Each structure stands twice: as C-alpha cells, then as structure tokens.
Amino acid sequence: MKIATFNINGVNGRVRNLLAWLDAARPDVVCLQELKTSSATFPLAAIERAGYGAIWSGEKSYNGVAILARDQLPLEVRRGLPGDKKDTQSRYIEAAAHGVLVACLYLPNGNPRPGPKFDYKLAWFERLIAHAASFATRAEPVVMAGDYNVVPTDGxxxxxxxxxxxxxxxxxxxxxxxxxxxxxxxxxxxxxxxxPGEPMYTFWDYFRQHWQRNAGLRIDHLLLNPAAAKRLKASGVDRDVRGAAKPSDHAPAWITLKAARRTSR
Incomplete structure (x- = not known):
C-alpha cells in the first residue's frame, strides 16, 4: 500500500493539482496539510468523484488537515492534539485506513523567532512527543505523516x-x-x-527561483513505528508536482508498505 503526505497550500485553489496527482500516483492513503478553508467549504464532492473517502478538520484561511483513503472512508480516531484544551488550531487528525493507523499533522512554523509563535511551536512539539509515545510501540503499523516544519540536519x-x-x-x-x-x-x-545523503527535498520557496535552482528543504516527513518499518518497501518525493502550473510550494512525499504477512492457524 502507498501512503503519502502533501502540504497542498490551499486545497480549493489547487484542487485540480490535487486531483491530477491522485489520478497519476494512486496513493491508498493521503495526509493533506494547510487546507486553508473552513470545514464547510472542503471540496469533498470532487475528492469523492476521484475515488477517495475523506475526513478533515478545516480552519478558514489558515492551517487545516485531512486524511483521504482510496475506496473507503477513513475511520476517525482523534481530532486535535491532546494536552491543551485552549488550542483551537486545526493541525492534527488521526484515523485508521487500510489496516494502518495514520496520524496527519501540520506542526507550527514558529516564525518569527524569538516570540510567541516559536514558543507555540515548541509547546506543540512537546504535546506531539507525549501523544506519540502512546502508540510508538504498538503491535499494529502506525505512520505519522505531515509537514513537521523541521529541517533535521544541515546536510x-x-x-x-x-x-x-x-x-x-x-x-x-x-x-x-x-x-x-x-x-x-x-x-x-x-x-x-x-x-541517506541523497537530496530529497519536499519544499521549495516561491521566491528567488528556489524551484528552478533546486534550492529546497526536507520538512515533510513520514515517521514509522517498528511494526510499520518492518514493512517499508520504498519511499520518494513526487517532485514534478512542484513544477505544475500554480503549484503548492511543497511536493508530495510517499512510502509503500509490503502486504502484512498472513499467520497460519
């Protein structure tokens, strides 16, 4: 099965880009971030016509996350990251789909720093770490996919x-x-x-010809618990999506997992 993450940077303005990629790539599960639309205006009908069920958490003009599943409706497990009842930003959603528990996240950017936005980023990160510990060692496969807004190294x-x-x-x-x-x-x-060591960028800024110069960053990540990691077959970035007309500044990143082994009775 194929699981992908894609910061769409405005789902209604780029729904054609999304549908074209879904048709070409045929992922089984998709995590979307930065929907930039209210829950009421999420383009569900177009996505369903493409063969996907969806759950989503919208927020007008900002943030927003969704999980799509091909030929089925994802089973929602959690909406919103626990740990702060006052946090109303739409940045986390969790569902079961095609036998995998999938968490879709949009970690705060944190700029400008220092300041309250960077403080919020770090506090949100701590809540994510606390929540992730609850299912990191589960026997079933778990994938946490999304825009983490972290460049892991200077490499x-x-x-x-x-x-x-x-x-x-x-x-x-x-x-x-x-x-x-x-x-x-x-x-x-x-x-x-x-x-390892290979440029696998997922983000190219719109300014100063970052895309044309391949001046990119890797900030979209798919993290696998040990059960999922045992089934990891392939991974990559559909970088050509960034070169489409009116693109997001991100490209989809993806993994494929081997089929689960059948146990004999």
Missing part, C-alpha cells in the same frame, strides 16, 4: 544550503532536538532511512 539531504536559513525556526537547535527526541521513541524517518 545536503535535508537542505541545499543552510546559510540563508540560520535564523529560521525550521533550523533552530530546539526544533531539531525535539525532532530527535521524537525519533528516539522508536520512530523511523522513512525517507532518510532509504535515501
């Missing part, structure tokens, strides 16, 4: 050149340290695992 596999981003929240030691603590629970960074 060329994660960023074209860190020099222009040194003050950005995506590269700060606190952000990276939180990401490392999350991985230390037993999660596998699927793309880094399969493509």
């Amino acid at each position: 060329v596999a994660d960023i074209y050149n860190p020099r222009s981003w040194l003050k950005d929240a995506l590269l700060q030691p606190e952000s990276r340290e939180a990401f490392r603590r999350l991985l230390a629970q037993g999660w596998i960074d699927a793309i880094a695992e399969q493509h």
Whole structure:
C-alpha cells in the first residue's frame, strides 16, 4: 500500500493539482496539510468523484488537515492534539485506513523567532512527543505523516544550503532536538532511512527561483513505528508536482508498505 503526505497550500485553489496527482500516483492513503478553508467549504464532492473517502478538520484561511483513503472512508480516531484544551488550531487528525493507523499533522512554523509563535511551536512539539509515545510501540503499523516544519540536519539531504536559513525556526537547535527526541521513541524517518545523503527535498520557496535552482528543504516527513518499518518497501518525493502550473510550494512525499504477512492457524 502507498501512503503519502502533501502540504497542498490551499486545497480549493489547487484542487485540480490535487486531483491530477491522485489520478497519476494512486496513493491508498493521503495526509493533506494547510487546507486553508473552513470545514464547510472542503471540496469533498470532487475528492469523492476521484475515488477517495475523506475526513478533515478545516480552519478558514489558515492551517487545516485531512486524511483521504482510496475506496473507503477513513475511520476517525482523534481530532486535535491532546494536552491543551485552549488550542483551537486545526493541525492534527488521526484515523485508521487500510489496516494502518495514520496520524496527519501540520506542526507550527514558529516564525518569527524569538516570540510567541516559536514558543507555540515548541509547546506543540512537546504535546506531539507525549501523544506519540502512546502508540510508538504498538503491535499494529502506525505512520505519522505531515509537514513537521523541521529541517533535521544541515546536510545536503535535508537542505541545499543552510546559510540563508540560520535564523529560521525550521533550523533552530530546539526544533531539531525535539525532532530527535521524537525519533528516539522508536520512530523511523522513512525517507532518510532509504535515501541517506541523497537530496530529497519536499519544499521549495516561491521566491528567488528556489524551484528552478533546486534550492529546497526536507520538512515533510513520514515517521514509522517498528511494526510499520518492518514493512517499508520504498519511499520518494513526487517532485514534478512542484513544477505544475500554480503549484503548492511543497511536493508530495510517499512510502509503500509490503502486504502484512498472513499467520497460519
């Protein structure tokens, strides 16, 4: 099965891009971030015509997350990250689909820093770490996919050149340290695992010809618990999607998992 994550950066404005990619890539499960639309205006009809069921959490003009499943409706498990009842931003949704527990997340960007937005990013990260610990070691496969807004290292596999981003929240030691603590629970960074040292960018800024120069960042990640990691077959980035007309500034990242072994009775 194929699981993908895609920061669509405005689902209604880019629904044609989304549908074209769904038709070409045929993922079984898709995590979408940055819907930038209210729940009422999510383009469900178009997505259903493409053969996908969907659950979503919208927010007008900002944020928003969704999980799509081919030929079925995802079974919602959780809406919203626990740990702060006052947090109303639509950044987390969790569902079971095709035999896998999938968490879709849009971690706060954190800019400008220092300041309240960076503080919120780190606090949200702590809540994610606490929640992820509850299912990191489950016997069933779990995938946490989304826009983590963290460049894990200064290496060329994660960023074209860190020099222009040194003050950005995506590269700060606190952000990276939180990401490392999350991985230390037993999660596998699927793309880094399969493509060590290879540039696998998922984001190219709209400015200064970042796309044309392949001046990208790797900030969209698919983390697998040990049960899912045992089934990891392939991973990649559909970078050509970034070159389409009126694109998102992200490209879809994806994994494929081997079929679960059947146990004899």
